[in-house]
Amino acid sequence: MSDAQEIFPPVEDVESQIARDLARRAALVTPLVALVIGLWRGPDAALAVVFALGLLVGNFLLSAWILGYVARQNPGLLMGVTLFSFVFRLILITVIGLGIKELDLVDWPVFCITLIIGYFVLLVWEMRSVSFSLASPGLKPKPKEIWE
């Protein structure tokens, strides 16, 4: 057993839990948003919403998998791997984004705006949930306690 594993006790894979929770929320929201945007701006815009939210969820899942794996295997590498993962995912997002733009498959402005707004909405939604339950389960108010 390495020194790092002796210092850090085994912990659950919190990053993947967060990313899966976020993906579940995105899966709930995507059809509705795609339908509304599609009715407003056409099928290209609906496809743009699906692609943008898919790219966001893929980015979160990949990030969670990399960070969770490194944190469990060797926390000493966390710093370097996080920064390299950031650069790698940034390049990946750029390549995929430019590919989508070059192929002219989707409504590009809708794709870009969905990317930004979707990112913040999903993240704030998840942060709200985490602050109530995942990180601090003891803080989540129970209905019984509220009425007592």
Add this chain to the structure above:
Amino acid sequence: MHTVITLLANDLGPSLKSGLGSIGYGLAAIGPGIGIGMIVGNSVQAMARQPEMSGTVRTTMFLGIAFAEALALIGFVLTFI
């Protein structure tokens, strides 16, 4: 003079715009890089001080990293929109 400027703008316009966009994207990635470095550095320090809290620290760290990355994503979008 005006003609020269117009000619330069017409010839160099698209490539200049593309080049400036790339520089802007690169500059936009510096801030999140510094932010992520600070977040992870402090998280590693917190985990070293209190290993029993590493789950909570990693949860907060992951969300902090995601928020910092949003700035780079904004840079990407503003470059290509």
